[in-house]
Amino acid sequence: xxxxxxxxxxxxxxxxxxxxxxxxxxxxxxxxxxxxxxxxxxxxxxxxxxxxxxxxxxxxxxxxxxxxxxxxxxxxxxxxxxxxxxxxxxxxxxxxxxxxxxxxxxxxxxxxxxxxxxxxxxxxxxxxxxxxxxxxxxxxxxxxxxxxxxxxxxxxxxxxxxxxxxxxxxxxxxxxxxxxxxxxxxxxxxxxxxxxxxxxxxxxxxxxxxxxxxxxxxxxxxxxxxxxxxxxxxxxxxxxxxxxxxxxxxxxx
Amino acid sequence: xxxxxxxxxxxxxxxxxxxxxxxxxxxxxxxxxxxxxxxxxxxxxxxxxxxxxxxxxxxxxxxxxxxxxxxxxxxxxxxxxxxxxxxxxxxxxxxxxxxxxxxxxxxxxxxxxxxxxxxxxxxxxxxxxxxxxxxxxxxxxxxxxxxxxxxxxxxxxxxxxxxxxxxxxxxxxxxxxxxxxxxxxxxxxxxxxxxxxxxxxxxxxxxxxxxxxxxxxxxxxxxxxxxxxxxxxxxxxxxxxxxxxxxxxxxxxxxxxxxxxxxxxxxxxxxxxxxxxxxxxxxx
Numbered sequence: 001x002x003x004x005x006x007x008x009x010x011x012x013x014x015x016x017x018x019x020x021x022x023x024x025x026x027x028x029x030x031x032x033x034x035x036x037x038x039x040x041x042x043x044x045x046x047x048x049x050x051x052x053x054x055x056x057x058x059x060x061x062x063x064x065x066x067x068x069x070x071x072x073x074x075x076x077x078x079x080x081x082x083x084x085x086x087x088x089x090x091x092x093x094x095x096x097x098x099x100x101x102x103x104x105x106x107x108x109x110x111x112x113x114x115x116x117x118x119x120x121x122x123x124x125x126x127x128x129x130x131x132x133x134x135x136x137x138x139x140x141x142x143x144x145x146x147x148x149x150x151x152x153x154x155x156x157x158x159x160x161x162x163x164x165x166x167x168x169x170x171x172x173x174x175x176x177x178x179x180x181x182x183x184x185x186x187x188x189x190x191x192x193x194x195x196x197x198x199x200x201x202x203x204x205x206x207x208x209x210x211x212x213x214x215x216x217x218x219x220x221x222x223x224x225x226x227x228x229x230x231x232x233x234x235x236x237x238x239x240x241x242x243x244x245x246x247x248x249x250x251x252x253x
Numbered sequence: 254x255x256x257x258x259x260x261x262x263x264x265x266x267x268x269x270x271x272x273x274x275x276x277x278x279x280x281x282x283x284x285x286x287x288x289x290x291x292x293x294x295x296x297x298x299x300x301x302x303x304x305x306x307x308x309x310x311x312x313x314x315x316x317x318x319x320x321x322x323x324x325x326x327x328x329x330x331x332x333x334x335x336x337x338x339x340x341x342x343x344x345x346x347x348x349x350x351x352x353x354x355x356x357x358x359x360x361x362x363x364x365x366x367x368x369x370x371x372x373x374x375x376x377x378x379x380x381x382x383x384x385x386x387x388x389x390x391x392x393x394x395x396x397x398x399x400x401x402x403x404x405x406x407x408x409x410x411x412x413x414x415x416x417x418x419x420x421x422x423x424x425x426x427x428x429x430x431x432x433x434x435x436x437x438x439x440x441x442x443x444x445x446x447x448x449x450x451x452x453x454x455x456x457x458x459x460x461x462x463x464x465x466x467x468x469x470x471x472x473x474x475x476x477x478x479x480x481x482x483x484x485x486x487x488x489x490x491x492x493x494x495x496x497x498x499x500x501x502x503x504x505x506x507x508x509x510x511x512x513x514x515x516x517x518x519x520x521x522x523x524x525x526x527x528x529x530x531x532x533x534x535x536x537x
Contacts, residue, residue, distance in 0.1 A: 055423060087425035097416040100439050113426035115436070148537055159420070167423055175394040 004032040006170065006200045007052065013064035014047060016059070023224045025066075027215075034201045035081060036211035036232065039221035040252065045204045046094075048174050048221070052202065053089040054082050059134035071172070090168035094175040096155040098147035098162070103139050106147045107160055116172065125165050133161035134191055153184025160191065173203040177210070187199045189214050191224065208248060212236050222242045286514065290507025298508060303470070310503045312509055313478055317474055318387075318482030319456055319516065322466060325391025325478070326398060326455040333395075334402030335437075338444075341403075342456045345430055362400035367460035369397045374464035388478040390466025397461055398451035405447025408439035413537070442532045447523045453517045459486040469495075485513040 007029035013106055014022035022044050029035050037045040050056045051068060054075065066092060070076050075085055086230060087110075105127040116122060126143070130136040130231050135157040139150070147158055163171060173192070177185040193199060203231050205211050219229040220241075228235060228244045239245045246252060256261045298319045301311035337358075345351045373393030413436050421431040437444075467487035476484050489509045 006355065027307035039285045053423065053517070055419065058419065058422065083425055083427055086423055087426075091423040093416065093420065093423075095416070097414075099417060099435055100535040109434070110426070113421070113424060113430050146536070162420075162424065204412065 003033075004031040005029070006070065007202075008067070008069040008072075009051075010067040012048075012051065012064070012068065014044075014051060014056070014065075015063040016047075021224050022051070025224075025226045027219060027226060029200065029202060031200050032196055033216040034196050034214055035217045035219065036215035037204045038208055038211050038247075039201065039207065039218045040247065044224040045196060045219075045221045046174055049091075049202060050168070052172055052183060053091055055091065057082065060109075061245045087166055088168055088230070089170045089172060090163035090166060091172045092156070092159050092163050092174065092176050095179055096152065096159045098150075098155050098158050098195070100143045100146065101149055103150070103158065104143040104149045106166040107162050109164050110162060111191050114166065126161075129161040130158075132164050132195070133157045134187060135161055135221055153180050153187065156180060156184070156188065157191070160188070164195075165240075168199065170200045170202070173201065174182050175206060176206055178206065178251040187212075193198055208236075220247060222247070283514070286510050290504060290509075290511040293504040293508030294511060299512065304474075308505070311513060312483075312485065312488060312505075314471060314474055314515070315483040315485045315488040315509070316512065318484040319365050319385050319486070319513070320466070321475060321482060322390045322394060322462060322484060323452055323456045323520075325387055326394035327448060327452060329391055329395035330399045330402050330451060334380075334399050334451075335406050336405050336446060337399075338406030338410055339432060342407055343428075344435070358400050358403055361396075362404070365460075366458050368384050369393055370461040371462040372396075373461055375490070378465055384479060385464075385466060385468070385481050386478075386479045387466055387475060387482055390462045390482070390484075391478075393461045393465045394455040394458060396454050397458060397466060401451050401454065402444075402447040405450065406440070406444045409447075410436060410444025412443065413439050416537075439535050439537060442528045442535070445528045445531070447522055448507050449528075452524070456517050456520070457486055457513060459490050462487055485509055485516070489513070 005028050005159050007027075008150060009025060009027045012022055012025040013020060015103045017183045018224060025044075025048060037048065038249075047056065052070075052075075055061050056064075062192075064076060070085075070089070074080070101109070104126055107129050108122045111122055111125050116125070127136065127140075130139060135154060137160075138154060139145075147155065150158060156179075160176070181189070189210065192203065195201060196216075198203075203211075203215065215232045216228065217242065218235045220234045220235065220243075224242055228239060230239045230240075235244065239248060295311075297313040299316065300313050302314050303312065304310035341351060341354065345354075370393065373389055373396075377383045377389035377392050378385055383392075417435050417439065418431055421435040422428070426434070433484055462484055466482055467484045469480060469482040469483075469491055471483055490504045492509065493499075
């Protein structure tokens with residue numbers, strides 16, 4: 001399968017007010033591959049992730065320099081419709097955040113927001129998404145029950161199903177398993193591996209072993225800079241930068 | 254150690270005492286009214302118009318009048334108040350302008366109700382020529398309860414975690430859809446609380462409606478929103494101060510008070526039940 005570049009980031013500088021959180025970051029993200037971003041707390045990897053679907057726009061006083069192209073189109077240009085962008089670039093958050101609604105209404109939320117009203121269509125979308133998220137068997141008999149009644153791992157898979165339901169091309173995951181027990185984490189990692197066949201996935205994780213297990217490419221962030229970016233195998237077996245090696249071997253972070 | 258224990262016991266005793274006093278006051282009011290007014294209560298009392306110089310008969314038209322005015326006030330104030338709260342918390346840039354608006358709303362809450370009555374008289378009854386009517390009364394009462402509803406709605410909206418909004422926006426929903434479908438439903442119990450408080454006040458206020466809606470006596474029920482109405486608080490006031498048969502109407506006065514209390518408590522109960530069910534469905 002030929003490698004297509006899905007996202008191009010060129011010389012990205014990002015500011016929270018006067019604080020420069022991302023310094024001259026450039027990266028190519030390949031289609032239908034899993035790209036992991038690792039680094040110690042506060043290094044900017046979550047900020048970088050949120051740049052990709054413009055979720056940082058919600059925070060006051062943020063500023064961006066540089067280019068972010070998805071399929072060749074600059075997503076920060078004046079002509080970009082942010083709502084349309086977020087339909088194509090889905091996100092799963094660190095702490096699962098299902099709406100205080102039923103399981104069905106949660107998964108159907110995105111589709112309804114995009115104007116889909118037909119009951120049959122919605123039912124099909126919900127079922128497909130829950131199956132893709134490996135949650136269908138556990139909830140198929142209680143779709144009308146509150147989503148908040150599910151366990152932590154189930155809630156996170158629900159959030160993944162909810163993100164899948166809008167049929168995005170890219171899925172951004174911000175430490176999706178950090179709040180979960182090992183069994184749920186394993187389930188989610190398995191899920192991510194299956195998902196890459198259809199979606200481009202960028203995952204932020206502070207768990208290096210997870211990055212090594214799951215991803216095709218890995219980028220190492222430190223204090224707002226992208227120190228190293230390459231094949232996951234290469235980065236973990238023969239890192240080029242001394243700082244990368246120190247982080248991976250546990251010297252810090 | 255022992256000192257801390259004693260201190261804690263005293264504090265808890267104080268708390269329990271305060272709660273007891275508050276509940277006793279409510280109990281006393283109900284008991285006091287009940288003892289003197291329960292004799293007047295009957296099916297007739299609730300369904301018939303007053304007769305014989307208000308010494309006999311019932312308070313039906315006043316009951317209807319109060320219901321109309323309260324309903325009108327809420328119809329006016331609830332949507333307006335909720336939208337104002339949404340604007341202040343979700344859309345407006347938090348700066349000096351918003352602070353000034355909030356200051357204005359808080360001051361509005363402190364305006365004496367008789368001043369509202371006068372305002373209603375000048376604005377709705379005379380300037381807009383609605384005359385003394387359900388319309389004028391409802392609008393005046395609506396403005397009276399507006400600050401309460403705005404404040405309660407604001408609190409309810411601010412209590413919704415930001416993660417709900419983020420989740421919705423990340424799914425490609427517009428900002429309005431996010432507010433309308435994700436935030437507002439979750440805030441509805443809190444908003445309902447504001448509505449409950451507003452209803453209670455609107456039903457019981459006397460001064461605003463004296464100038465704008467209430468009349469001493471009208472032989473028939475209102476036909477349109479431009480009609481004057483009788484109202485429970487005003488009826489009570491009239492019986493107690495200007496009625497020509499003060500002694501004979503005493504039980505009727507207390508009965509009216511009981512009905513007013515019962516009406517407000519009844520509406521509150523319905524609203525609380527609705528709110529409980531909403532809370533159960535939407536817990537987070």
